[in-house]
Amino acid sequence: MKHLASKAVAPDADRLIALMHRPKESFFLIPQPEKVTVVFPMRFRDSIDVVLATSFLQEFMEARRTAGLNNAPPCHWSPSPPLELKGVPAHALNANAGFVSFVIFPRHVEGEKLDRTVWSLSTFHAYVSYHIKLGGAWIKCSKSFMHSRMRRRVETLIQALNRARPDVEKEKKTAQGRSFKRHI
Secondary structure (H helix, E strand, O other), rough: OHHHHOOOOOOOOOOOOEEEOOOOEEEEEEEOOEEEEEEEOOOOOOOOHHHHHHHHHHHHHOOOOHHHOOOOOOOEOOOOOOHOOOOOOOOHHOOOOOOOEEEEEHHHHOOOOHHHHHHHOHHHHHHHHHHHHOOHHHHHHHHHHHHHHHHHHHHHHHHHHHHHHHOOOOOOOOOOOOOEOOOO
């Protein structure tokens, strides 16, 4: 990441780096000249945690599109491993909740941002696990959040439909004062 911050090409660029953050679990750094891609295989033991994590990660990816997070690193979730992990042993890629990728550009690690970016990336799996394993209270919050997002989405779709609806013709009146509707 320091090479990216200084905009110098690392001597071992284009070499996949696996960092172990928990026993038998790693995340991967793929350094490239203008960016670093960080890939997290997401694994959970409980099937309910897998479903919650999948939903949470999809919402996490969608949340980046909001106006306040335009400068955040691009985030991508996929159920299958990204192409950058071609050649990695299969046992390192057994993720039951998909793969999360972040693309880090020089603007994300300039100056004081380097430490914060490294800290956020190194604790990402713990952050997700914390929010997934909080239990009943989080599930209720998550359900409420999802419902509010769905309601907002339905409202925007209804507005789009209303804008597309043709104007209703008003009744016209004859010179004698009688009203009629013209049928087309």
